Amino acid sequence: MEFEPTIVSFLCNWCSYTGADLAGTSRLKYAHNIRIIRTMCSGRVDPTFVLESFKKGADGILICGCHPGDCHYHEGNYKCLRRYHLLKKYIKQMGIEPERLHLEWISASEGKQFAELVDRFTGSIRELGPSRIKEVVNTLS
Amino acid sequence: MSKENSKPKLKMAVYWGAACGGCCVSVLDVHEKLFDVTANADLVFWPIALDTKYADVEAMEDDYIDITLFNGAVRNSENEHMAKLLRQKTRILVAYGSCAHMGGIPGLGNFSSKEAILKQVYLESSSTINPGPVYPETRHEVKEGVLSLPEFYNDVRTLDQTVDVDYYMPGCPPQTERLLEVFMAIVNGSELPPKGSVIGALDKGQCDECERKKSDNKHIREFKRPFEIEDDGETCFLEQGIICMGPATRGGCGCRCIEGNAPCRGCYGPPDDVPDPGAKMMSAVATMIDSDDPDEIEEIVSQIADPAGTFYRFSLPGSILRRKINTDI
Numbered sequence: 001m002e003f004e005p006t007i008v009s010f011l012c013n014w015c016s017y018t019g020a021d022l023a024g025t026s027r028l029k030y031a032h033n034i035r036i037i038r039t040m041c042s043g044r045v046d047p048t049f050v051l052e053s054f055k056k057g058a059d060g061i062l063i064c065g066c067h068p069g070d071c072h073y074h075e076g077n078y079k080c081l082r083r084y085h086l087l088k089k090y091i092k093q094m095g096i097e098p099e100r101l102h103l104e105w106i107s108a109s110e111g112k113q114f115a116e117l118v119d120r121f122t123g124s125i126r127e128l129g130p131s132r133i134k135e136v137v138n139t140l141s
Numbered sequence: 142m143s144k145e146n147s148k149p150k151l152k153m154a155v156y157w158g159a160a161c162g163g164c165c166v167s168v169l170d171v172h173e174k175l176f177d178v179t180a181n182a183d184l185v186f187w188p189i190a191l192d193t194k195y196a197d198v199e200a201m202e203d204d205y206i207d208i209t210l211f212n213g214a215v216r217n218s219e220n221e222h223m224a225k226l227l228r229q230k231t232r233i234l235v236a237y238g239s240c241a242h243m244g245g246i247p248g249l250g251n252f253s254s255k256e257a258i259l260k261q262v263y264l265e266s267s268s269t270i271n272p273g274p275v276y277p278e279t280r281h282e283v284k285e286g287v288l289s290l291p292e293f294y295n296d297v298r299t300l301d302q303t304v305d306v307d308y309y310m311p312g313c314p315p316q317t318e319r320l321l322e323v324f325m326a327i328v329n330g331s332e333l334p335p336k337g338s339v340i341g342a343l344d345k346g347q348c349d350e351c352e353r354k355k356s357d358n359k360h361i362r363e364f365k366r367p368f369e370i371e372d373d374g375e376t377c378f379l380e381q382g383i384i385c386m387g388p389a390t391r392g393g394c395g396c397r398c399i400e401g402n403a404p405c406r407g408c409y410g411p412p413d414d415v416p417d418p419g420a421k422m423m424s425a426v427a428t429m430i431d432s433d434d435p436d437e438i439e440e441i442v443s444q445i446a447d448p449a450g451t452f453y454r455f456s457l458p459g460s461i462l463r464r465k466i467n468t469d470i
Contacts, residue, residue: 003304014306030389036403046420046421046424047417047420047421047423047424048416048417048420048421048424048461050420051420051460051461051462052461054462055461055462063155068433069388073431078433079427079428081433081435081438082427082428082430082432082438082442083423083424083427083428085298085427085435085442086423086426086427086442086445087423087437087447089319089442089443089445089448090423090448090449090452092421092470093252093447093450093465094449094462094466095465095466095467096462096463096466096467096470097470132467133462133466133468135293136463136464136466136467137461137462137463137466140294140296140298140302141294141295141296
């Protein structure tokens with residue numbers, strides 16, 4: 001059976017979630033692997049959420065926020081961007097492929113871009129193969 | 142029987158797992174207050190100071206010991222055996238010190254694997270000549286009988302990943318004054334906090350206790366190491382570009398490092414509502430980076446040489462990811 005990745009996604013309420021909503025109302029088809037969690041802002045995405053998702057079995061994590069300059073709270077997306085770069089470095093040190101974590105800006109009008117992004121990201125995780133994080137973290141050896 | 146002896150004394154044990162010995166010494170640091178301790182408690186097992194054998198502990202009835210301070214992480218089968226034995230013989234088991242609490246410095250072994258560590262130590266280190274090659278064996282037969290050694294585990298574990306723990310007392314080592322307070326509270330029969338509580342520390346964060354001058358505007362354009370700045374002795378370390386674990390660390394240590402002009406390294410572990418100290422620290426430090434440009438942010442982040450080792454110095458085995466997932470990456 002082909003490997004079906006589990007993708008956890010954190011979308012900001014104001015741009016990206018609305019963009020995903022637009023993809024839906026426009027009847028666009030995209031990979032069903034994604035599990036969307038709505039947050040008020042991409043700046044609300046605590047690194048703890050990302051690590052906890054990996055621990056519980058996410059093969060890939062996608063964070064989406066408003067384009068630079070468009071944040072509803074002025075600078076939440078910049079905070080997310082800074083955390084993202086630090087987290088990438090950390091997960092690489094922990095022996096996790098950094099490609100499993102991805103950040104992208106999606107505006108409320110970019111339903112099509114969102115659908116394409118989900119397909120693209122799911123494809124890249126499918127190529128990378130299943131994550132071993134859940135198994136390793138939950139088994140003392 | 143004299144009046145002084147009419148109240149039964151507490152029975153207390155102090156044991157070390159994978160530890161440096163500093164926690165046991167911190168108990169000795171009570172100095173002359175040791176008389177108050179021994180007036181109220183019999184130390185029934187304390188390998189650093191007493192010659193009680195494991196067999197003596199095995200011979201004790203269950204719950205014979207009132208309180209055990211277990212320091213050190215669980216690194217091998219001997220540590221695990223003793224943790225389980227002491228759990229069985231003890232009413233109140235305290236994870237004493239950073240190693241028992243969250244894995245501590247020995248916990249950094251989780252960045253590597255059993256195989257890699259043994260290879261480095263018995264084969265590759267420059268002072269080693271091992272043509273066999275001979276590796277440690279857990280069992281070896283000689284004509285006089287069988288020799289055995291504890292099994293070295295792949296993972297360093299915290300005490301509560303091995304046995305049920307009643308209380309946690311953080312610190313590397315815990316401040317002796319806090320130990321005395323906790324001890325006297327138990328002796329005086331004060332009501333104990335709920336099981337699973339962190340004792341001998343504050344609920345609030347380190348920054349709340351720290352007396353350095355802090356402002357709301359923390360803008361870091363360059364992360365520096367302590368020798369690269371001239372510390373003025375009063376401004377917040379983070380505002381000077383030095384990574385200080387204060388924001389993600391529980392208070393209660395009396396800020397000894399900071400008062401010695403060294404940044405906090407996080408030995409007291411995270412406050413109650415923080416599940417993962419490193420994640421919280423990454424969250425805090427990243428937002429202080431003074432740039433909105435992705436390339437520039439990456440450049441500033443690259444100045445933090447070792448985020449995993451810095452943010453999880455005392456807490457890797459107790460953190461969410463617990464160990465390096467794939468040692469080949």
